Amino acid sequence: MSKTFSITILGSNSALPTSERYPTAQMLNVSERFFLIDCGEGTQIQLRKNKIKFTKIDHIFISHLHGDHCFGLIGLISTLGLMGRKTNLYLHAHPELEKVFQPQLDYFCKDLPYKVVFEPFDTKQKQVIYSDKHLEVETIPLIHRIPTVGFLFREKPEERKIRKEFVFVHKPSIKEILSIKKGEDFLNADGRLMANREITLDPPPIRSYAFCTDTKYTEKIIDQIKGVDVLYHESTFTKDKEKLAKKTYHATAEQAAKIAIKAGVGMLLIGHFSSRYKSLKPFLDEAQMVFPDAQLAKEGDVVSIL
Amino acid sequence: MSKTFSITILGSNSALPTSERYPTAQMLNVSERFFLIDCGEGTQIQLRKNKIKFTKIDHIFISHLHGDHCFGLIGLISTLGLMGRKTNLYLHAHPELEKVFQPQLDYFCKDLPYKVVFEPFDTKQKQVIYSDKHLEVETIPLIHRIPTVGFLFREKPEERKIRKEFVFVHKPSIKEILSIKKGEDFLNADGRLMANREITLDPPPIRSYAFCTDTKYTEKIIDQIKGVDVLYHESTFTKDKEKLAKKTYHATAEQAAKIAIKAGVGMLLIGHFSSRYKSLKPFLDEAQMVFPDAQLAKEGDVVSIL
Numbered sequence: 001m002s003k004t005f006s007i008t009i010l011g012s013n014s015a016l017p018t019s020e021r022y023p024t025a026q027m028l029n030v031s032e033r034f035f036l037i038d039c040g041e042g043t044q045i046q047l048r049k050n051k052i053k054f055t056k057i058d059h060i061f062i063s064h065l066h067g068d069h070c071f072g073l074i075g076l077i078s079t080l081g082l083m084g085r086k087t088n089l090y091l092h093a094h095p096e097l098e099k100v101f102q103p104q105l106d107y108f109c110k111d112l113p114y115k116v117v118f119e120p121f122d123t124k125q126k127q128v129i130y131s132d133k134h135l136e137v138e139t140i141p142l143i144h145r146i147p148t149v150g151f152l153f154r155e156k157p158e159e160r161k162i163r164k165e166f167v168f169v170h171k172p173s174i175k176e177i178l179s180i181k182k183g184e185d186f187l188n189a190d191g192r193l194m195a196n197r198e199i200t201l202d203p204p205p206i207r208s209y210a211f212c213t214d215t216k217y218t219e220k221i222i223d224q225i226k227g228v229d230v231l232y233h234e235s236t237f238t239k240d241k242e243k244l245a246k247k248t249y250h251a252t253a254e255q256a257a258k259i260a261i262k263a264g265v266g267m268l269l270i271g272h273f274s275s276r277y278k279s280l281k282p283f284l285d286e287a288q289m290v291f292p293d294a295q296l297a298k299e300g301d302v303v304s305i306l
Numbered sequence: 307m308s309k310t311f312s313i314t315i316l317g318s319n320s321a322l323p324t325s326e327r328y329p330t331a332q333m334l335n336v337s338e339r340f341f342l343i344d345c346g347e348g349t350q351i352q353l354r355k356n357k358i359k360f361t362k363i364d365h366i367f368i369s370h371l372h373g374d375h376c377f378g379l380i381g382l383i384s385t386l387g388l389m390g391r392k393t394n395l396y397l398h399a400h401p402e403l404e405k406v407f408q409p410q411l412d413y414f415c416k417d418l419p420y421k422v423v424f425e426p427f428d429t430k431q432k433q434v435i436y437s438d439k440h441l442e443v444e445t446i447p448l449i450h451r452i453p454t455v456g457f458l459f460r461e462k463p464e465e466r467k468i469r470k471e472f473v474f475v476h477k478p479s480i481k482e483i484l485s486i487k488k489g490e491d492f493l494n495a496d497g498r499l500m501a502n503r504e505i506t507l508d509p510p511p512i513r514s515y516a517f518c519t520d521t522k523y524t525e526k527i528i529d530q531i532k533g534v535d536v537l538y539h540e541s542t543f544t545k546d547k548e549k550l551a552k553k554t555y556h557a558t559a560e561q562a563a564k565i566a567i568k569a570g571v572g573m574l575l576i577g578h579f580s581s582r583y584k585s586l587k588p589f590l591d592e593a594q595m596v597f598p599d600a601q602l603a604k605e606g607d608v609v610s611i612l
């Protein structure tokens with residue numbers, strides 16, 4: 001069974017929450033390590049509703065400093081303190097988050113038993129802002145009314161897996177095992193060179209997720225997100241409101257689907273719906289006309305990449 | 307039919323919200339004028355769930371500056387702006403609210419189409435902080451870890467109502483009507499003095515609501531809240547945790563009930579439950595042992611005073 005790589009939608013509405021739809025927040029679970037993406041008001045309540053152990057969150061990525069993407073931060077941080085968290089919490093965001101947020105921390109979270117570490121990034125160019133053994137996170141510069149980025153989450157390639165029967169028969173040394181895993185061939189006891197392909201299995205495919213909100217329609221992101229397994233792209237409006245979308249630096253469902261098809265992604269998730277829409281079906285219909293593998297991002301939905 | 311005087315519980319949990327229980331917020335409806343009391347995270351979502359038109363809120367009263375009583379303010383204020391509010395919104399709170407909150411407004415709500423007016427009050431002594439033709443609001447100094455007040459909402463006495471048959475028979479002048487309404491007697495055409503009691507009806511009784519959270523047990527509030535129709539008193543813990551309650555400047559359900567009985571209130575609502583309790587029944591049992599007219603404050607409950 002492959003390791004988990006799943007996205008849980010905690011909130012997918014735009015600025016005005018409704019009784020059922022929350023502002024933006026998502027949880028990415030990569031092998032039981034949790035990465036929170038945006039943190040609108042009520043995120044901690046949604047985490048509880050979705051039974052996500054939020055003590056496991058070490059990194060929070062904030063796309064931009066509009067309230068519907070970050071008003072839930074102070075409550076979540078405060079709660080983590082009350083729960084006795086000890087380990088650092090890293091906030092990856094535009095440098096101004098610290099400026100506007102530190103005074104709140106100083107006032108409301110004086111006795112926090114853990115440290116909030118601001119990890120500012122430049123929003124103008126793509127850059128790797130997080131990297132561990134298994135995962136890399138890269139910013140995706142977007143075009144919105146204020147500096148905004150998306151995030152590209154991509155697994156790192158794993159080493160090749162050596163076939164068990166090969167190990168049993170040829171008993172390679174530790175040094176040889178390490179080099180075979182990296183892709184090298186093997187000279188066996190009979191002096192025959194065994195091709196790496198013959199004695200190893202492919203590692204699991206690399207999985208990737210691109211989160212792009214808020215943004216107007218821009219083809220500049222296409223190269224960077226080419227071929228991702230899942231693309232989340234905002235679609236605040238339907239195409240009859242394309243002018244309004246352009247004016248407010250948002251996108252339509254059709255535009256999101258165009259990006260998906262041009263980037264050849266595996267699946268499209270659309271969200272950040274304007275609360276003027278009572279039904280979300282028009283968004284889905286519009287996106288699927290262009291890109292059939294489109295889905296609505298709805299609170300509580302879990303999308304797993306296998 | 308008497309005019310509305312009702313309390314809607316939007317959140318009644320203490321600092322840590324659960325999936326069903328929100329931090330503190332209540333809405334008082336006095337003749338379709340809405341007064342918001344405290345504003346924990348998610349208040350705007352709870353307002354929508356309870357179908358309360360929050361464009362009707364003009365005054366918000368904040369008991370103290372712990373996050374679970376005010377983290378929902380910025381989101382609500384921002385939303386009211388997006389909805390196009392034009393009229394002033396008044397925030398009644400400790401003077402430090404402005405200090406900690408204005409920078410957030412400056413950053414996140416630059417283009418607010420209405421004005422947020424801070425109405426600071428002294429938390430050390432009781433004082434009238436709001437008054438209109440029908441209602442008066444007075445602070446109730448409480449004892450908590452930081453400066454905290456409760457609020458006493460009390461209708462103003464209405465004028466006496468003149469009996470219709472008296473008006474029909476005796477045809478008093480406008481001047482006479484005004485003085486009769488104020489309680490004066492009437493000298494009729496035959497020279498007989500008619501007692502005010504004989505020619506008028508009592509006005510509806512004055513209704514009152516006292517909101518007391520967060521606080522440790524203190525009998526100092528009793529005189530001020532004597533005889534209110536409904537008392538909301540915090541009960542963060544059950545009595546087996548009385549020491550912890552004292553240490554953290556909170557109260558138990560039993561203590562809340564003791565205050566209720568000593569103040570001779572009509573009904574007791576208890577809330578601000580610690581999230582360590584899975585069931586709230588022990589709170590209710592404990593309070594009702596002392597004061598039978600006790601109820602739990604639960605999200606969505608509406609208590610009407612007739």
